[in-house]
Amino acid sequence: MTPEEVGERLVHLLATDDPEKGTVTTEVSGGGPRHARAVVDVPVARWWFAAEAARDAGALGFDFFDWLSAVDELDGGFSVVAHLWSTRRRHGVLLRTRVSRQDPEVESLVDLYPGATWHERETFEMFGITFARHPDLRPLLLPPGFEGHPLRKEFVLAARVAKPWPGAKEPGESEGGGAKRAPVRPPGVPDPNEWGPLKGQAPPAPERERRAPRRTE
Template sequence: MTPEEVGRRVVALLTPVEATASVSGGQAHARATVDVPPAAWADTLRAVRDDAELACDFFDWLSAVDELAGGFDIVVHLWSTRHRHGVLLRTRVPRATPTVTSVVDVFPGAAWHERETHEMFGIDFAGHRGLTPLLLPPEFEGHPLRKEFVLASRVAKPWPGAKEPGESEAGGGRRVVRPPGVPAPGEWGLVPAPAGPVTVGNGPRGGTPARAPRERPARPARGDQGGDEGGTA
């Protein structure tokens, strides 16, 4: 079945429940994506698993997306080992009361995923009897994957780029990152001055050496080394 056919089949199974089908991006890896109301969440997964034409018997993964004021999208990917097609099922819960029915009774493999999603987003899965911390210590407060959560490292040291490492929020340019072991500008090397020939040093403009040259003891003249080799004046 094509992604379009999978989506139409899921919507037909859920009638009269309001469901919307679309197709994700990814070209050859595109998936049918079906949005369902939270009240029909567990029943939808069960119907997609048990339907002979869909037969999505393999639970792949479950997670969430923080949509800020829109709430949280809970997304699950199922796969049919018989027909070799997949489907993305999605439901949205409000931010004030992020709760949906657990699907552990439908797919036992969802237990770990629901625990992680509960821990990272603060979403409750009604009926799950083991929503205990999975990745964070018990004393940790907050949900790190919520968009309003501020990481402690960002408070101690602001992120140097606005969009990705190396990009500045103010200037919009990309910071040059040196390979490991390469001296920073201003340490040594040959660079041209702003206007003039190549000079020694890579320090302040004008060709001034960035580091003060190491002073070496003067080598004594041959006549001052002692012994008979120097002779007399």
């Protein structure tokens, strides 16, 4: 089946006359003929049911769970995306839903796809999205007591502020020595004079310099 046919088939399987259940829509991702996928957007309340319909061997037969992650859409909440694959029919689908920033929760797919366990734990840890009925949402990658969710866009990238650079030279310094230039603050890293252990004590870090436009003949 083509990506268009896969998307239309899943939309048909989820069709309902109840407007309160929300609308299911489909589009096709980029990637060209060999890599394009049907992208099916479903309301968060129908996330589990959509995965169940996709798995049905008599319909689309998505028997393999490939991966799951999320995208921080800022005021729009979070997009949760799962890639499912049919090992027999050799077609795939990107199943997508949107959860709010105030209540980021979606149904776990572990009972349908046991392989989702690790992916949901990672997404919970990195984005703070709860997967209802997941059997074990323990921390997976971060150390005990870690605060915050590193893949949220408001998360402060503060490692260079909290502790000094461990190498002998700052990144970009040459081996030839010479005068040491002031370190440039990378994007996403706060000014150490405004955040961190040296707040109010350190001189402001310089902003990243803009490169001059390249001359063309």
